Amino acid sequence: MLSLARRSTIRKPSRSLQSSDVDTVITVEDNVVKARGVEFPNIWLRDNCQCSSCVHDATRQRLIDIFEIPQDISIRSSEADAGGINIEWSDGHKSYYKNKFLHNATGTFRERAIVRQGLRSPSLWGSEIKDNPPTVSYEDVIHEDSHGLYTLLSNIRTHGFTFIDSVPHTTSTPTESLLTRISFIRPTHYGAFYDFTADLSSKDMAYTSVSLPAHTDTTYFSDPAGLQAFHLLSHTHGTGGASLLVDGFKAARDLYDEDPDAYRILSTVNVHAHASGNDGISIQPYRGFPVLSHDAATGFRVQVRWNTADRAAIELPVSETGAWYSAARKFDAVLKRQQNEYWEQLTPGRVLLFDNWRVLHGRSAFTGKRRICGAYVNRDDWVSRWKMARWGQEEVLGRLAAG
Numbered sequence: 001m002l003s004l005a006r007r008s009t010i011r012k013p014s015r016s017l018q019s020s021d022v023d024t025v026i027t028v029e030d031n032v033v034k035a036r037g038v039e040f041p042n043i044w045l046r047d048n049c050q051c052s053s054c055v056h057d058a059t060r061q062r063l064i065d066i067f068e069i070p071q072d073i074s075i076r077s078s079e080a081d082a083g084g085i086n087i088e089w090s091d092g093h094k095s096y097y098k099n100k101f102l103h104n105a106t107g108t109f110r111e112r113a114i115v116r117q118g119l120r121s122p123s124l125w126g127s128e129i130k131d132n133p134p135t136v137s138y139e140d141v142i143h144e145d146s147h148g149l150y151t152l153l154s155n156i157r158t159h160g161f162t163f164i165d166s167v168p169h170t171t172s173t174p175t176e177s178l179l180t181r182i183s184f185i186r187p188t189h190y191g192a193f194y195d196f197t198a199d200l201s202s203k204d205m206a207y208t209s210v211s212l213p214a215h216t217d218t219t220y221f222s223d224p225a226g227l228q229a230f231h232l233l234s235h236t237h238g239t240g241g242a243s244l245l246v247d248g249f250k251a252a253r254d255l256y257d258e259d260p261d262a263y264r265i266l267s268t269v270n271v272h273a274h275a276s277g278n279d280g281i282s283i284q285p286y287r288g289f290p291v292l293s294h295d296a297a298t299g300f301r302v303q304v305r306w307n308t309a310d311r312a313a314i315e316l317p318v319s320e321t322g323a324w325y326s327a328a329r330k331f332d333a334v335l336k337r338q339q340n341e342y343w344e345q346l347t348p349g350r351v352l353l354f355d356n357w358r359v360l361h362g363r364s365a366f367t368g369k370r371r372i373c374g375a376y377v378n379r380d381d382w383v384s385r386w387k388m389a390r391w392g393q394e395e396v397l398g399r400l401a402a403g
């Protein structure tokens with residue numbers, strides 16, 4: 001379990017990963033290409049030829065059928081230059097592999113995941129983040145030059161959330177425009193972009209005025225919502241309704257430090273969830289997922305699923321479920337520690353946007369009438385936007401085979 005803890009911190013990309021002039025020695029000996037001491041199977045090289053007859057220039061989709069090329073394809077001749085290596089294959093095809101491409105392909109799983117998954121060292125936080133929460137202005141995000149959007153995405157990737165200030169709030173349209181700067185809105189059985197005044201017409205607890213403990217949304221989907229946005233457009237004739245945020249990755253790390261066995265249970269025992277409040281609907285994921293999910297290749301934490309209201313079966317023989325409850329009770333206590341809770345009263349003009357795979361949200365009870373708008377954005381779509389903003393198209397696409 002110690003290795004899991006060590007793996008929980010994402011390292012910053014090393015300098016060599018950023019560099020375009022990689023100092024990698026490529027050798028060809030006995031019909032085998034080697035870079036950094038790693039041997040490349042010829043079939044891999046041929047499959048990943050980067051020329052424009054093998055990969056479509058614009059879409060980067062593979063154009064060849066590797067299974068029509070002999071498994072024992074061999075090198076007829078090779079010649080290195082300063083930037084890479086030319087190879088003529090036994091079938092007559094000519095390929096060129098840049099040093100950097102081969103260098104990247106020999107990286108560790110962690111190095112190779114950085115660009116593919118848009119990784120960045122998470123800055124774990126507790127209640128102290130209230131003093132200086134990550135914030136960007138609406139004007140900067142909406143502006144065509146994408147620096148504000150970069151800051152927004154960077155805030156979310158680093159802290160798990162961001163505020164967007166000075167958002168016009170007489171209608172919900174500017175909030176929707178803000179979100180579609182990132183990607184399209186994800187519709188669910190509740191609708192897509194919503195603009196809602198709290199009453200009891202919809203059968204979900206989020207639409208009542210009671211308090212909600214910290215939770216993640218849509219655990220009942222195979223692919224839970226990636227980002228979630230809230231904008232309080234108005235609150236009249238009442239008080240309360242402060243928003244609660246908890247850094248799920250920080251709470252997970254705390255649990256690991258204090259009780260590795262509880263952590264192991266929450267990382268390995270699958271839990272099911274459901275959404276059944278609308279007529280004719282009972283949604284459940286195609287399989288159960290643990291509360292704490294990790295990427296098997298890198299060991300990094302990737303997702304927290306925590307929703308007591310929507311929890312269904314625990315994937316253990318019923319006689320053994322006591323151990324899960326005991327572990328979950330410990331995590332619940334960590335989540336509810338005062339030093340892990342960040343409370344903030346939302347105000348008109350300030351949009352809250354957070355990573356629903358990492359940050360839990362809740363709110364205190366309120367009275368009166370609250371008009372809130374918001375929406376979900378898919379995880380893959382916002383991370384795609386972030387990757388392209390952070391590394392640029394050439395770097396991201398250049399790593400598809402190597403990453």
Ligand SMILES: [Zn+2]
Nearest residue numbers: 049051053054
């Ligand atoms: Zn080719």
